[in-house]
Amino acid sequence: MCGRLLGRRIEWHHVIPKSQGGRETVPLHPICHRAIHAAFGNKDLARLYPTLDVLREQEEIAGFLKWIANKPPDFHAPTRRPRP
Template structure:
């Protein structure tokens, strides 16, 4: 086989694509890693319930601004969580950021 033909055949082969980076279920940014968030907290009976993958800043902020009781009763879906009044200022800010980690400890 000639080099020219070999190059043409190689160019026609599909190139292996890299897996897409994870995306946060709350802010919807592409991030390096995510963690699993129980939409209904385990302490409120959500051990085997639905989960969503969140980036570290969103996961920390959800638990900073909302109690487990509020999460269970008022925000049992990701759509409800996105609409939470308590998170709107944060979500507006984080969607414009490139940060991967934030510190927002209680107290």
């Protein structure tokens, strides 16, 4: 999703959440995977962001991708959910 090389740790993301009937998975950095799920619930991912290309265009994810772009593959930082 972010365009960086994968590191030692990889998590598999259901593009359409498994709970919403999705089967396709893609490998992601753990921090990228957490950023997706911190920003959106499964229903929104399935309904509004059914592809990585659409997800990348979303403002919060686009900002995250700019921030993470130059970090090393195994970079880790706490992922926080936005405040309501």
